[in-house]
Amino acid sequence: MSLLQVKNLTKSFGGVKAADNVSFDLPRGQLLALLGPNGAGKSTCFNMVNGQLKPNSGSILLDGQELIGMKPRNIWRLGVGRTFQIAATFSSMTVVENVQMALMSFERKLSHLWRPAASFYRDEAMALLAQVDMASQAERSCGVLAYGDVKRVELAIALANQPKLLLMDEPTAGMAPNERNALMALTKKLVVERNLSVLFTEHSMDVVFAYADRMIVLARGQLIAEGDGETIRNHPKVREVYFGT
Numbered sequence: 001m002s003l004l005q006v007k008n009l010t011k012s013f014g015g016v017k018a019a020d021n022v023s024f025d026l027p028r029g030q031l032l033a034l035l036g037p038n039g040a041g042k043s044t045c046f047n048m049v050n051g052q053l054k055p056n057s058g059s060i061l062l063d064g065q066e067l068i069g070m071k072p073r074n075i076w077r078l079g080v081g082r083t084f085q086i087a088a089t090f091s092s093m094t095v096v097e098n099v100q101m102a103l104m105s106f107e108r109k110l111s112h113l114w115r116p117a118a119s120f121y122r123d124e125a126m127a128l129l130a131q132v133d134m135a136s137q138a139e140r141s142c143g144v145l146a147y148g149d150v151k152r153v154e155l156a157i158a159l160a161n162q163p164k165l166l167l168m169d170e171p172t173a174g175m176a177p178n179e180r181n182a183l184m185a186l187t188k189k190l191v192v193e194r195n196l197s198v199l200f201t202e203h204s205m206d207v208v209f210a211y212a213d214r215m216i217v218l219a220r221g222q223l224i225a226e227g228d229g230e231t232i233r234n235h236p237k238v239r240e241v242y243f244g245t
């Protein structure tokens, strides 16, 4: 059974069908790209999986458990993580402190009784930073980091919650091509090492082809194609949407 099973998901905003009967599966240990032009419905699908939006109809199963109707916090507890922009208030904290905070809040989510100080999590935070190649910058303040490095810290923060499924909405937006490649290579490494499932959105195709195991393409809320890079690249509907040919 796939970790994530999305079935016949539909969401309308007024007259706009932002998701129109969308179905797809995401097995464990796979990096699945959700492609599509602006307005295709990518963020809408994401926000239904993490519980921020309630679909009009359909089903979202995680390990066979229905997520629709659950609060975002409870979906997070089940192991659906997402990368957030680091809040501005944390930019004065160091890299390692930010990860320690994330680890602390994860423990608090599990136990109301045991509350060690953030410093307790230093070693674990350093181990996570090593996984995202940021250990050497642990003592720098987040506010002075290069953009690509901020994204690495965001990944470490997301991993602090030990997700089974990680959702990344346009993780490479605003990045230079070399930074994009580095972030996707890192994400791919984490998928393999942790048997993590990642669903990410992207509107540019070049990076996706190099790193995603599989991709699905949305256009006007509908899933128009699904498959590996070769299938997607040559798919007539995809070519029409992206290249107008």
Ligand code: ADP
Residues within 6 Å of the ligand: 013, 016, 017, 018, 036, 037, 038, 039, 040, 041, 042, 043, 044, 045
């Ligand atoms: P993408 O992330 O692929 O760019 P979105 O999921 O953000 O696309 O949007 C899909 C469609 O749904 C667009 O037409 C958008 O205008 C509409 N939409 C998204 N969110 C809302 C909302 N909260 N209220 C009204 N319309 C929305």
Ligand code: MG
Residues within 6 Å of the ligand: 042, 043, 044
């Ligand atoms: Mg979007």
